[in-house]
Amino acid sequence: MHDVAKEKTGDIIQSVDVAIDVLLHVAKHPDIRLSDISRNIEETKPRILRMLRTLEQRGLVRKSKMGTYRLGNTAIVLGTAASTQVDLVRIASPILEELGQKTNETAQLRIIDNGESLCIAKFEPMRDLRVQAMIGRRRPLFAGSYKVLLAFLQPQVQMQMIPATLPRFTNSTITNHAKLLQELENVRKNGVCVSYGEVSEQLVSVSVPVLAFDGSVIAAINVAAPAFRTQQSDVNRYTLLLKDAAAKISARLGW
Amino acid sequence: MHDVAKEKTGDIIQSVDVAIDVLLHVAKHPDIRLSDISRNIEETKPRILRMLRTLEQRGLVRKSKMGTYRLGNTAIVLGTAASTQVDLVRIASPILEELGQKTNETAQLRIIDNGESLCIAKFEPMRDLRVQAMIGRRRPLFAGSYKVLLAFLQPQVQMQMIPATLPRFTNSTITNHAKLLQELENVRKNGVCVSYGEVSEQLVSVSVPVLAFDGSVIAAINVAAPAFRTQQSDVNRYTLLLKDAAAKISARLGW
DNA sequence: TTCTGATGTTACGTCAAGCGTAACGTGTCA
């Protein structure tokens, strides 16, 4: 029923859709100007101008004296409300923080969104050197420990998410299809995925899935740390803590 | 033309405007259903349905199995991005936290928005009993310590923001126009406004303005505390800390 | 200086996008 592909689903209001495009574009490129948006979205300038004026009037974006646009106050209000309304984030946040405190490393909550993994909550420890995480940042599903999200999908859906050619990020990146499928199989068995520098050199990342009762994957949580201070024993400890945290989140999501 | 009071500025896209209405409505009323939105916004159900579908497809709202709507993941991402893009919030946040730590009471950052004061950042101390603050919450401009925002406006603009009759919240609320103007004069002189239960009984609130170089008011910061543990000496201390914090914010906003 | 090619903006006539009406299917409470 759900068209995952780009089949244009009717019944959506195009002008609203474009307005959302504009809004998300401003979110991604602060201090962007009208012409650039117009170019990137591939819509006429008058159209984009009307969109921006509408968004501005409601405080979703703000125009500087220099004519550049940023997100506005209403967007802050919206986001704050959203954090309390999205069950997954509300429930996982304190658990993620506890996890981060115990490991003293960066922890993230990630979901599948539009064929990528999307960070929707994070914890960063108070120490000088740490892995940086950012809400809204997208990463591929087929590389690094986030492939745990892939591993727990039905094989059919899984295939659709894996591109024909696997781009290489580092020496450790898996670029062979058969090897990737083998790895996914292992991940599914072990319930954990560890990446040693598959996406970024010198970074170890450990992810486990957050599962619903029916076994479907809802999200992934992970701990990421610099390789130089991460022994095998740490990875093992992180794994246990992650599995514990994931179980807690699953339970509380129960409803 | 049936524009009575608020001359609608042309050049805005109505369907986008209504969609924003819907979005903000969902933000304010989590788990609302189609019919209720339709009633409240006063638009037909098919229209709202089209709006919601468009918003849902982009992840701004999410529909539960029961047919109710909440904000979605995209809204979280948007809000997080906004927090880093709005200068005032980005700069004031750490200063607000420092202020809150020192006072061990709730601190807020508020701006004028649509004739009301709007909370766009906050700090709440870690103690059992504290004043609750909420980003997005609106309060009147003409009562409580937030009238500091009013006090630093040009008299002309000021008048437009003061309603003909001043509603009473508590026994201490100022409901007399002349008295209010007198109070605003005092506030402007002293650079601080203290409310002893003007809006909520048993609550003391101290606000100071955040000013631009030209003396125009950008925002207000305040500390709010239960009356029973707030001596005059505390109010004095808060005032000093607030003025210090406001000066810091002003300076860093300098550019 | 003058030219050139950006920028944001306004105006307006055209056309289809998006509207409301009406009818549908479904569920829940009397």
Added chain:
DNA sequence: TGACACGTTACGCTTGACGTAACATCAGAA
């Protein structure tokens, strides 16, 4: 078994939103 909510679909009509074109303004190049 009604009665009345709910969400949803279909479709023909109209008006809202579109793009074109022309405008004003600025910055750098010639």
